[in-house]
Amino acid sequence: MFFYLSQFLSFLAMPLTIILILLIAGFWLRKKKYGNKLMIGGIILMLIFSNQFLANLAMQTWEPDFKAFDTLPDYEIGIVLTGVTNLNKTALDRTFFNKGADRATHTVQLYKLGKIKKILITGGQGLNPTNSNTEAEMLRDFMVMTGVPNEDILVENKAKNTRENAAFSKDVLSKSGFNLDQRFLLITSAFHMPRSKGCFEKVGLQTDSFPVDYYSEDIRFSIPQLLQPDPYSIFMWHKLFKEWIGITVYWAVGYI
Structure with missing residues (x-):
């Protein structure tokens, strides 16, 4: 239930959702004096949220x-979060990546350096996938294909959110006999790192962060960036x- 609730709240807060609500409400109430103000507000927000420079900044x-x-120092285990594969495209002989393949490729690079x-991959299937495979298993298959020995990969394939990534990873590490007092290298997207690190430390796993999968670019003052x-x-x-x-929700319910 928590998973579905968080998804619904995120949908309501999407900038595009807010813009559409303002435009539709403004059009519906266009004969009233505040109808045009709602539409103008929607247009202004559209211009702000579609500005490349502001979004990148x-x-x-x-x-x-x-x-x-x-x-980096050397670590016994790197923990990588999933959320980077296309689970709505089914194939048994390959892994389809979405944005975020850095989580897998940089983990392999860390291992080979x-x-x-060892690598612990954590992540299940998410919300209503068509692919019967779990993300953790798909990333494992990819890493094995790149030359990482299967015995050096641990798989946690039940987690549906970041809090479960942390809790279930701790269970896997404990059952596998690893020392839980050591520091682990946490690998996930840069924008997601603060929440991830908070969740892992909340369950008692001390982590050092290795952010990957950057959405931002170097600041550029160009006409397309500023105006297009x-x-x-x-x-x-x-x-x-x-x-x-x-x-905010994780903090409110005590997950971080």
Whole structure:
């Protein structure tokens, strides 16, 4: 129930949802004096949320800085969160990636550089997938294909949200006999790192962060960036709003 509720709240807070509500309400009430104000408000918000420079600046401000590989100590285990594969495209001989493949590719790079000795992949199926495979299993198959030995990969394939990623990962590590007092390297998207790290530390796992999958770019002062509306900018604001709501809800219920 919590999973579905958080998804519904995120939908209500999407910038595009807010804009559509204002435009529809303004049109419906256009004969009243505040109807035009609602429509103008929707148009102004559309221009703000579709501005590439503002969206990039907001995302860059939120995302933590990346870490150079050669600055990292060695870890026994790197924990990587899923949420990067297309579970609505079914194939048994490959993994279809969405945005966020860095979570998998950078984890493999960390392993091959010797920065992590083993990999724990955590993540189930999410919301109503058509693919019967779990994300953790799909990422494992990809990593094995790249040369990571199967025996060096642990799989947690039940979690449906970040809190369960943390709790179920702790269970897997405990049952596998690992020392829970050590520090683990946590690998997930930069925008999602604050909530993820909070959840893992709440369940008693001490982590160092390795943010990947950046949505922001270096700041550029170009005409397209400053003036040209872009639908992807609305998507970036959607990611931010969803994450801010997630952190607020998680804090309210004691998950972080």
